[in-house]
Amino acid sequence: MMSRVVGVIVITLFITVFSLVIALGGLGYVLPPESVRELARQYLLIAYNPFNKTFTVFSPEVVTSIVWDFRGLDTLFETVVFYLAIIGSVALARGFKSSKPEKDISQYGLSPIVKTVTRVTVGMILAVATSIALHGHLTPGGGFQGGATAAVVPLLVLVIFSRYYLETRGVSKNAMLAIRSFGLIGIGLTAFIVLIIGLMSGMNAYVFQNQPKPDAPVGLPALFDGQIISGTLWFFNLFEMFAVAAGFTIVFLLLSIPERDVFKYLKEEGGEY
């Protein structure tokens, strides 16, 4: 206990002195420049530029433009990594089944006060999550952010109600796997949609193309009924939200299986060999 107090004091003193030395120029003045760097300036200019229709993303949100257009393939493979992580946990927990509830479902979980508050807030969290994802091409946010926010809802319900309550509402592992597959298929289709349109109309097109380019005149529309949807960005955000929210929910459902059920299954499984 005493050594930890000494440790905290030493760390505090070290950081304070080190910050003071840097602030007084002890390591020279290597502060970041105040002006925007050239690369960032280019991105800011290109992201929404209606005057140069063949060299823009039509999205005022530069981060989403970078994530799903300029380096779209990179984000696709990030999604694949997440997909593999979830597949790994599903494979580890194959065959595990949760037992039936021993008492009435309403008797599980926390007090009625907490449950009522949760019932109100769950709707609000879902609304915020949808807004973050579907406005991802206009304001800060995007598919992953919206999906992670939406994944808080099943976690809250799992802790405050019970996993049995979640299952009676249709949130089971297989349902979530189906939703996640829907999201991933959507992401894959969106990545190829412009290429498919190009092939069908006999024009040049690229994988992961969004807006028309000088040598590839096809692309998804930037506006839908007067509203900016930035071509593929809106669809990527929508499908990514489904994939991420369902993926996180699968992990929570697997983690919430009681240990005794897992051991029971493992014993039965071991008996066969």
Added chain:
Amino acid sequence: MEPDILIIGIMGFLGLISVIATYLAVTEKNLVRAVIYSAIQSTIYAFLYFLLMAPDIVLVYVPVAVGLYPAIILFLIRKTEHEERD
């Protein structure tokens, strides 16, 4: 006092607290308390990202690092022991 200097001062103070919280989380033997220290550090980082004008990171950091990550670790601790042994 200029507002910029004030914000930089607040950021420095928050950063200092986050380092202390990280140190306590690493040295703590009670795993539940360690997760709470880690969550304090995550909350401070969320504020820091906001003050550094990175709202995209804040939006992903708040649900993941403040909500989902401590919850998953607490789930796992419930399945093992609460105290770390030497």
